Amino acid sequence: MKEVELMGYVLDQLQDGVMVIDEREKIFYINDSACKILEVDKEKIIRQNVVENVPNTRLHIVLRTGEPEYDKLQSLGDKVILTSRIPIKNDNNETIAVAAVFRDITTLQKLAEEITNLREMEALLSSIIDSTSDAISVADQEGRVTMVNRAYTRITGLTPREVIGKPATIDLAEGESLHIQCAREKKPIYNVRKRLATNKKEVVASVTPLFVKNEFKGSVAVIHDISEIQRLINELEATKRMLKKESATxxxxxxxxxxxxxxxxxxxxxxxxxxxxxxxxxxxxxxxxxxxxxxxxxxxxxxxxxxxxxxxxxxxxxxxxxxxxxxxxxxxxxxxxxxxxxxxxxxxxxxxxxxxxxxxxxxxxxxxxxxxxxxxxxxxxxxxxxxxxxxxxxxxxxxxxxxxxxxxxxxxxxxxxx
CATH class of the missing domain: 3.40.50.300 (P-loop containing nucleotide triphosphate hydrolases)
Structure with a gap:
């Protein structure tokens, strides 16, 4: 199997939707999960204009501005989508494409609204967050870690035994934990860059407060490993360059x-x-x-x-x-x-x-x-x-x-x- 085909096969196994547009706002790549979420046919939408085919898209805006957008809520019919939009840049820092990574959180959002018992919510979240590829940590009212998923261990290198019950600052090289800041301010915090203490990776984190009957019960953090996103971007750009170089056969x-x-x-x-x-x-x-x-x-x-x-x-x-x-x-x-x-x-x-x-x-x-x-x-x-x-x-x-x-x-x- 060729490397390009292998990469496409791997991306098709992801639960997250992945879509990439080129500099002409044409859809350059879309995986199976994205087609399922958007309810589109891959063969019909590939190489089509993204603005004309994806409602409420902002990929063309990120293509113009060159500024990434992380963890943005987006309405798609009766669905709620959580999406990140990452500009792909060449060696001259010019935006040549934009990648979107998104997921359907409609069910999760409805469950969060309906469940009022914190213990039931924790049990439900435990199974949900372990199925996602993003690092997720949950903290209590005091900013102490109560739950992490498998992706958290993969990205931070810290096991649940090492972090549960500890202050949420345990995984940071410096600065205040967003969990502690959220416990103090009782409001969401989006897209903050942090550096991990264990492996010095740079990550982008967002934290959302948890309320049960209007009472603050803790917070949930979603952590993106920027290095993994950049690796995917580099692979896509290298593939594009390779295809161009091989075009005169x-x-x-x-x-x-x-x-x-x-x-x-x-x-x-x-x-x-x-x-x-x-x-x-x-x-x-x-x-x-x-x-x-x-x-x-x-x-x-x-x-x-x-x-x-x-x-x-x-x-x-x-x-x-x-x-x-x-x-x-x-x-x-x-x-x-x-x-x-x-x-x-x-x-x-x-x-x-x-x-x-x-x-x-x-x-x-x-x-x-x-x-x-x-x-x-x-x-x-x-x-x-x-x-x-x-x-x-x-x-x-x-x-x-x-x-x-x-x-x-x-x-x-x-x-x-x-």
Missing amino acids: HTFDDLVVKSEIMKDVIAQASKVASVDVDLLLIGEFGVGKEVLAQAIHNASPRKDGPYLKLNFSLIPKERQEEYLFGGNSYLAQANEGTLFLENIDLMDLEMQRKLLTFLKDNVFDTDYYDFIPDVRFIFSTTEDLKILSSLGKFSKELLYKISVVSIEVPPLRERKED
């Missing part, structure tokens, strides 16, 4: 052709590959323009850099600028590599102007980043750009700029032996 050695006309095309492409110039591939759908683009990249001086493809037939015109020039854009990600712009004939005229400015002057009007990407462009089209240019549908200047080096890939009907 074809080389000239892979191309087996019999027709003389196609042999001439490959010879021309092979010669152009070693020269660091932009080029235009022209040909009908399905003739192998993308395979040729990958082979050119892998035979070029940029073969160790990224190879990315942006297909303008799949992007709404109003979002073309965001994809090509926006924050964490394809242009920025392709720095020191190759960017294959497919179906260039579908690019908006205003975008053509901006692309021409970049190609001519190596500048463009954006505030998203403070460097000029070093990119080799390979353009492709199925249309006659000269005709589109004469009709005013394609920039004459851009056509001149991108067609200095061009290769026509013949249709399959002219090379049936291939």
Whole structure:
């Protein structure tokens, strides 16, 4: 089993829902528990816009702000969801995705409202909290620990025997326990960073007071191990980088052709590959323009850099600028590599102007980043750009700029032996 498949299998075993969106607000990953909680079909919701498919979501807001949100209550129909939203950042501290970890606490909340006997509540909580992956500790009115779950021992390294009956400060390296603060203030405390005394792990803790018949009876703390969340984020980011690096898989050695006309095309492409110039591939759908683009990249001086493809037939015109020039854009990600712009004939005229400015002057009007990407462009089209240019549908200047080096890939009907 591949590492990516294994990670997906492991995440599908979690009781917590896990969902990740990319920089375009598209759902990049969702596990089985999340589909069950949200009552959605995984195949239908993957790669869809999160705002349009998940009610009351705030993932797109965290994507913009880059600020995490922990242990937030969220209504979803008749359900109550407890969710944390964590921005995924690259080495430049840019938010490239957002992960949500959430659970359905509807039943737990109803039980907490209905149970008035503290002993019954403790017995019920004991079985519930041992089933969760979060560290949970319960303290009495004086701030002394009365209960911890298995995850607490796993994260803190302290056993129930070592902590029960002791002041709640026993697990902290420094500072006041949130249980003791909650006992004094009688109100919830959310998202406080603490460092554990045993293993020096950094955690984020939230504490909620317990009331029985309006009388304070203690508090419950939920502790998140930030290192585990960061590890998952790092694995997802590494997987994303790996997929990008492996996207250009074809080389000239892979191309087996019999027709003389196609042999001439490959010879021309092979010669152009070693020269660091932009080029235009022209040909009908399905003739192998993308395979040729990958082979050119892998035979070029940029073969160790990224190879990315942006297909303008799949992007709404109003979002073309965001994809090509926006924050964490394809242009920025392709720095020191190759960017294959497919179906260039579908690019908006205003975008053509901006692309021409970049190609001519190596500048463009954006505030998203403070460097000029070093990119080799390979353009492709199925249309006659000269005709589109004469009709005013394609920039004459851009056509001149991108067609200095061009290769026509013949249709399959002219090379049936291939």
